Amino acid sequence: MDKRSKIALYSIGAIIVLLMIAEVTKPKPLNWRNSYSAADKIPLGCYVLYHELEPFTSNPLKTSDKSLYERLKDFNTSENTTLILINDYISIEDEGSEALLNFVENGNSVFISTNYIYGTFADSLNIEIDRDYDGFFKDPSKSIFTNKALKNNERLFDDVIENSYFTSIDTTKATVLGYMKDEEELLKEVNFIKTPYGNNGGAFYVHSNPFAFTNYHLLNDKADYAATVLSYLPTENNLLWDNYYKSGRKVIKSPLRFVLSNPALKWTFYISLLGLIVFVIFKGKRTQRIIPVVEPLKNSTVEFTQTIGDLYYQHGDYSNIIHKKIMYFLEFIRASYYLETNEFSERFIQKLAVKSSNTVQDTKSLIDLITYLKSKNNHTEKELISLNKQIEHFTKNNI
Incomplete structure (x- = not known):
């Protein structure tokens, strides 16, 4: 720092010090507030x-x-x-x-x-x-x-x-x-x-x-x-x-005013505060640090399946979708009702209707549609929609 900069810096510091001294030593303005309080020595005190x-x-x-x-x-x-x-x-x-x-x-x-x-x-x-x-x-x-x-x-x-x-x-x-x-x-x-x-x-x-x-x-x-x-x-x-009905009455606005004005409550407050301080001093160091919450891995199977299904649907591969829906539905029957799905006989249809709480007519209609679709090589969007509706109607009565 050169000599000129030092002189400027010292001058500014001296001015600030002088302003502070002037502010501290200047006479306070006279308080003309209406008080009438016995403790006030201002002009309008008592x-x-x-x-x-x-x-x-x-x-x-x-x-x-x-x-x-x-x-x-x-x-x-x-x-x-x-x-x-x-x-x-x-x-x-x-x-x-x-x-x-x-x-x-x-x-x-x-x-x-x-x-x-x-x-x-x-x-x-x-x-x-x-x-x-x-x-x-x-x-x-x-x-x-x-x-x-x-x-x-x-x-x-x-x-x-x-x-x-x-x-x-x-x-x-x-x-x-x-x-x-x-x-x-x-x-x-x-x-x-x-x-x-x-x-x-x-x-x-x-x-x-x-x-x-x-x-x-x-x-x-x-x-x-x-x-x-x-x-x-x-x-x-x-x-x-x-000394109560005074314009200059000193009013304690602290929320603790009632507590501190009652001796019993005041000592209870002080003891509780002291106990809290002691607790913080001796207990704080022994407390384990907060364990961060680790979120479990999210199961995205449903989202993945939906994405794959949308992909098949957008490419118009209705036969592949129908084939997979039939395969998953038959697996559902085997896992849920313990029935063999190798042969769709009348006895199979009646057992499936009883176990699934569906009518024999609705069950037979769904099985006939599955049999018909399995016999075809090419399928249409209308057939896919029909199969999906019947499977949803059949499984909604599942207990």
């Missing part, structure tokens, strides 16, 4: 809120990674608890809705902050949330409280916002705790309510701005507003953080 909830309860903050039906169906009601549900939409199945209503009816509380809400429980509370797409859908809006003493904790959300509000509430039971309004204060909509449920002091606290509880807003001067909203919750209750 890592900050989750770790700031401890002052709200004297007991350890609990987390639920199951559906509401699984988590609440056998819930311990000895101590009142507040369940916190925060996501861009809350869609709860019928069984979960029933479990949630029973949970609140027993004196517990539920805090929900969402842009959309679906489920039987929402219909039971007569709650609907919508967005003003023709108005200030993503325009700056100010979230305020009904209590004027909390005016200092009101905040203007000028970005990362979707202005959702209540379009339906049960005015006979619900208490309005907060509103949102545009910058010109020309439009005001309800965005925070409390709805009691049951006779044991349980209640739903429903809020329509989940963005207010994300890392982005809590770290940008909106923490006082979020804290004020949460201050309406019963302070003596334990807190249960939902």
Whole structure:
């Protein structure tokens, strides 16, 4: 390799190395995915809120990674608890809705902050949330409280916002705790309510701005507003953080998810896998190699006979074919019925008819034709066809 080629090669290698370094060291793009997960530190995660909830309860903050039906169906009601549900939409199945209503009816509380809400429980509370797409859908809006003493904790959300509000509430039971309004204060909509449920002091606290509880807003001067909203919750209750109804929930898609989530099945799987590995190590070397399949020689007698017959037929040698068919047929009689074929007497015809299950008339007709053909030297195609048909008719009744 000459000097010029080496310089070109080294230059290309240096460029590739520089590109790799630039790719590895370049800053990662900011992830703006809606998550609301307690484990996510991205702007729209809830890592900050989750770790700031401890002052709200004297007991350890609990987390639920199951559906509401699984988590609440056998819930311990000895101590009142507040369940916190925060996501861009809350869609709860019928069984979960029933479990949630029973949970609140027993004196517990539920805090929900969402842009959309679906489920039987929402219909039971007569709650609907919508967005003003023709108005200030993503325009700056100010979230305020009904209590004027909390005016200092009101905040203007000028970005990362979707202005959702209540379009339906049960005015006979619900208490309005907060509103949102545009910058010109020309439009005001309800965005925070409390709805009691049951006779044991349980209640739903429903809020329509989940963005207010994300890392982005809590770290940008909106923490006082979020804290004020949460201050309406019963302070003596334990807190249960939902980590299941989340857009950013980590879902294991492996087919072994169910097996590995069950301790008994998990250890069975591991032991079976270990046993299989041991079997392969110790048994694999002792196993004989696969014996190749040797196909048996093909019997081509029928094809050969057919080819020879076609050859005779194409040359028009009908006499030779007739002679051979008669010879083979008489051999068939001797081998199958143990009869002598030297003389075609009436006794021979009767015995052959009985043993072959043919009528005496059909047997006599065939023997007469054979006798006639044997007496001739030259034969025609028509005689060959007639002989073949009678032999086939005679042998088809053979048992």
